[in-house]
Amino acid sequence: MLKPGKENEASDALEMSMAAVAAAMSDPSRMKMLCALMDGRAWTATELSAVAEIASSTASAHLTRLVNARLITCLSQGRHRYYRLAGQPIAGLIETLMGVSWQSVTPPTSRTPHHLRAARSCYDHLAGELAVHIYDFMTQAGWLTPDGSSLTDVGRVNLAQMGIFITPHPRRKACCACLDWSERRFHLGGEAGAALFQHCLSSGWLTRVPGFREVSVTAKGRRAFSQHFAIHSLAQN
Structure with a gap:
């Protein structure tokens, strides 16, 4: 003491x-x-x-x-x-600061640029409308615990079937609910969020826009997000 x-x-x-x-x-x-x-x-x-x-x-x-x-x-x-x-803690700090700053300069109706609001990278995981929809699906389907702090056995099995495997003992949080600054709702962070984002990129579901945080959903990605996460209303890029 x-x-x-x-x-x-x-x-x-x-x-x-x-x-x-x-x-x-x-x-x-x-x-x-x-x-x-x-x-x-x-x-x-x-x-x-x-x-x-x-x-x-x-x-x-x-x-x-x-x-x-x-x-x-x-x-x-x-x-x-x-x-x-x-590291991720610094990215989280900046993302939170962005959200606070937008609140101070915008009315309740978001003026966040649409291309960033739809889908963007948040350091090593996915953010924006798409990420929020994925998180909502995972919660409702029982892939996540109610507080979003960990994957359930059902969630691990379903991710593994997609080819996404979570490290048994990661050095960071295995899973966490991150408040999305443009949507004011949660998206998936932690080791699981990073693994999901990397899988989306390597599988060709998403492509990066060079020099920007924006990511684009491919035709293959639209089919995959519809199949795996019941997201059927993604716009054509």
Whole structure:
């Protein structure tokens, strides 16, 4: 048990750390970079400077600030350096901040761009209307526990039949309900959400739109989502 003085020191350290994270995210250029990295891929400094519409030298300083705040990581491969988000908790923080920000600038009727509202990546899992419909189906069909915190045996069997296998002892949450910022309803996160999204991509059900978080549903995907999740009203891309 910490002594009173030690408790105060721990509290101060936590609050200072929170303030440092907030400060690192407070610049619009840095936020543009973080939002771009929400597609789950690694970007070069040149690509991120273009997204933020700033000079390369300025982008370098911003990226250093984000690395120091542990919001992103830098990966070196040969002569190239790539940047990506520091993990799912950071992606969750940004997604939540997006939702709070949209609430402050829009009326109750969502003005979220339709292409992002329909289907998009949320770091390593699927978000948007499509993801919400999948989550609703899985809940109603008994694939998930009522709170969305884990898969049921029925859910594991059905995912396995699709070729989606969940790691028995993942280092992150096996399954969780993520509040979708554009729909204000839940979509599937955690290890199961990531595995489902990767399967959709590798199976050709979804394709990424280069340089954006938007994903498109293919004709094969429309058939698959209708067959597996009873989703019959996906628009033609």
